[in-house]
Ligand SMILES: *[C@@H]1O[C@H](CO)[C@@H](O)[C@H](O)[C@H]1NC(C)=O
Ligand SMILES: *[C@@H]1O[C@H](CO)[C@@H](O)[C@H](O)[C@H]1NC(C)=O
């Protein structure tokens with residue numbers, strides 16, 4: 001009996017195995033067809049999967065595996081975010097919060113560990129030298145905030161200068177004379193185990209602007225060399241290994257900065273101006289932080305203007321002809337050029353035009369922001385500083401701190417396809433009456449401080465708003481870090497030893 005039973009089972013199992021095999025094969029083929037189809041229609045995802053399979057799998061453990069599950073868990077992370085938000089109390093809608101300054105600050109302090117990267121990566125790019133006039137290469141890593149604070153170069157570099165303001169703020173957080181009564185938003189900690197985030201002090205935008213040209217005898221630009229060093233440095237750090245980089249903060253505000261390194265440092269949180277030149281898995285709104293450009297026109301202090309005193313209806317200043325995605329500019333120009341109260345001016349703000357565009361924006365009711373080479377530009381922040389209601393025609397734009405700030409209260413958004421319909425835009429804007437405009441103008445005057453960079457930082461300025469945005473990412477960073485460790489206990493032993501072991505940098509590193 002038992003024998004007969006056994007053979008029956010065998011037959012059954014062979015049958016079911018056969019059935020199972022055919023079904024899975026069929027399923028496999030269908031899903032494969034599906035994959036083929038979707039990759040053909042979306043070249044980005046193809047690029048990403050390629051990237052994932054080549055670049056990342058060997059450099060960062062568990063990347064592709066944890067990726068999907070990470071996004072599945074984003075809802076949980078959002079819950080965690082909300083909790084943190086309550087504590088952070090970002091009071092974007094009231095101005096009364098300033099009375100309770102000390103409380104506000106004490107509730108919020110982001111603990112930051114900053115790598116001691118050599119000056120070549122940061123203040124050395126500003127030609128910073130120490131007090132004795134020698135290059136600081138072998139003495140101190142960072143300038144002494146008590147004596148002389150290095151200057152940031154003016155001109156075009158300035159719009160991406162977030163790296164400078166944030167790093168100064170971290171350094172100054174140690175000095176009670178700069179932030180008395182602990183009125184600081186970050187605390188620099190020397191033990192990385194105690195930090196919420198690990199800060200990488202590389203002035204990548206400045207490096208891109210200054211060091212991208214290759215010397216006649218050089219194989220690579222200095223900008224690329226620095227990025228390569230940075231990647232190998234980070235990969236060798238205990239801090240990076242602990243989290244796979246997930247609690248690291250990396251600055252790449254210029255859309256072309258970190259062009260090489262970004263593909264290897266993607267687990268980190270980037271601070272960016274937009275996602276225009278990033279594949280969605282390298283940078284996205286869930287993981288990364290959008291920071292404003294520093295506006296190049298001055299703040300409009302004591303603005304006494306009104307709807308009626310601003311004679312120009314709509315103002316645009318910028319290059320008309322752009323490469324990618326900038327075709328809308330040309331078409332809009334032809335649609336609007338015959339409207340009497342519309343001003344289109346050509347050329348960049350930089351070419352002696354700062355004064356002119358300041359005047360132009362201050363005497364206009366609305367300022368146009370049209371996508372150019374990238375979805376974002378400093379023009380939006382110039383408009384905000386001039387209290388000229390921004391009209392945003394850029395479908396892919398990302399806006400700073402949009403989780404705590406409702407831009408529809410002070411900006412007008414128009415979809416590109418609508419804006420390109422004949423008479424649509426101009427009728428739309430003419431349809432906004434004095435009351436509505438004045439409401440937005442008043443709101444602009446309330447929110448402009450969120451976009452001001454300064455040192456020392458002040459309450460709710462851009463520096464503090466960015467730190468708060470970073471702190472809202474911290475729960476997600478921790479969650480991702482913990483999840484990434486699931487299958488890697490053996491790598492870290494029993495995970496008890498978190499002491500800082502320094503691993504020697506690659507040969508000839510500096
Ligand atoms: C750093 O902090 C961790 C956790 O608080 C602690 O266990 C470790 O001993 C500290 N390391 C040093 C060098 O102080
Ligand atoms: C430049 O590249 C070539 C070939 O790849 C190599 O032989 C040469 O040593 C490099 N030069 C420098 C300065 O690195």
Ligand SMILES: *[C@@H]1O[C@H](CO)[C@@H](O)[C@H](O)[C@H]1NC(C)=O
Nearest residue numbers: 475476477478479480481482
């Ligand atoms: C991750 O694990 C640590 C303990 O190592 C814990 O303190 C922390 O709360 C965890 N993070 C999250 C977001 O659960």
